[in-house]
Amino acid sequence: MTRKEFIKICGLFGIGLPFTSMLSSCKKDDFSIPFKGKVLIVGAGAGGLSAGYFLKQQGTDFEIIEASSAYGGRMKINTNFADFPIPLGAEWLETSTSIFQEIVNDSSVQVNVQTIADNPDRKFINYSWFNFFEEYIIPSITNNISFNTIVQSIDYSGNKIVVNTNNGQFTADKVIVCVPLQILKDGDISFTPNLPQSKIKAINEAVVWDGFKAFFEFNTNFYGNNEYVFPITPESSGQKMYYNAAFGQNTTKNVLGLFVVGAPAQDFISRSGDDLKNFILSELDSIYANQATPNYIQHITQNWNDEPFIRGGYLTDYEDWKKVRELGNSIADKLYFAGAEYTDGEDWVSVHTAAQSAKRVIEEINN
Ligand SMILES: Cc1cc2nc3c(=O)[nH]c(=O)nc-3n(C[C@H](O)[C@H](O)[C@H](O)COP(=O)(O)OP(=O)(O)OC[C@H]3O[C@@H](n4cnc5c(N)ncnc54)[C@H](O)[C@@H]3O)c2cc1C
Known part of the structure; x- marks a missing residue:
């Protein structure tokens, strides 16, 4: 059963979904019994940063340990390519805009983030998920990150x-x-005692899609606003599309985006340099009547499989929700898992699900 099917069935049968009001029910002042000990958070992506932020709000001692030289993980942006932030990973808001206030978790803070509908999701306007974290989450926890x-x-x-x-x-x-x-699948972190068999099984069996994005600037917009979505068979093997990355932005630049995860990403992550650039341009030329190559100005690419501490795109949308729930389970009241891939199985692989899973874990630690 896929994520979407599960959500659909829950809706049909009126089953209450655990995340629906999770964040909104936990306002800043509601942290009734904050944990008194020390908490170590491994990884400074959306999940780890949110966990640190919530711990800071409730006054718990914590530290975030990050392998790379930057925070943000798969929310990384490029700020040199265009006059609006280029989202190399997370780009769309895949839930309601009320999530911003819910993550900030403090009604005295006025959240001002502009977005525009871009079916079925929303796009940030000259802003990004990374910018949101930088503005509202990082300032209070920046000294706690190594x-x-x-x-x-x-x-x-x-x-x-x-x-x-x-x-x-x-x-x-x-x-x-x-x-x-x-990172867990590759065994980078060893655990003593070993993780429970059920957790190991879920880690080994869960499928992580490859991930790649590219952005091409052109002299003109010959591609319009409609996404060019490739049919992938079977659908569960991945997703691939070209889209207008400048849609809704305050810019005069023409920037086309390529988003590709899963099996079709192989064509791109196996190439580099001019070979990669020419492969994309010739694909675009064949779709848009040879208009790409003559109008080309510049491009950037992001191969997520090549990132030393990420090594892939994200957990497939088509994963079994029970396996996802197992990934999110805590162990022995000591070891907890938060982030886009460690949820309680209702939804996963988005920035907002990473933040929600962090909230769930802090509540569990407090109890
Ligand atoms: C191509 C692509 C497109 C996407 N599009 C969207 C989108 O449009 N909307 C959306 O909501 N989501 C999107 N996502 C998903 C979203 O980016 C992720 O789900 C989310 O950012 C993951 O956050 P996280 O904290 O779970 O993990 P990450 O952001 O991966 O953070 C994990 C951190 O752990 C660190 N780390 C790794 N190993 C170690 C170690 N041994 N010790 C210490 N630190 C370590 C890493 O350096 C990293 O900083 C996309 C992802 C990709 C790849």
């Missing part, structure tokens, strides 16, 4: 949890793992 610190092992056998990294040892009472699923 960069270039790669977690290698987590020993949760004793009273205190011992975390080993390339930059020395950390100890904590609770650890929230917020790394991409592929």
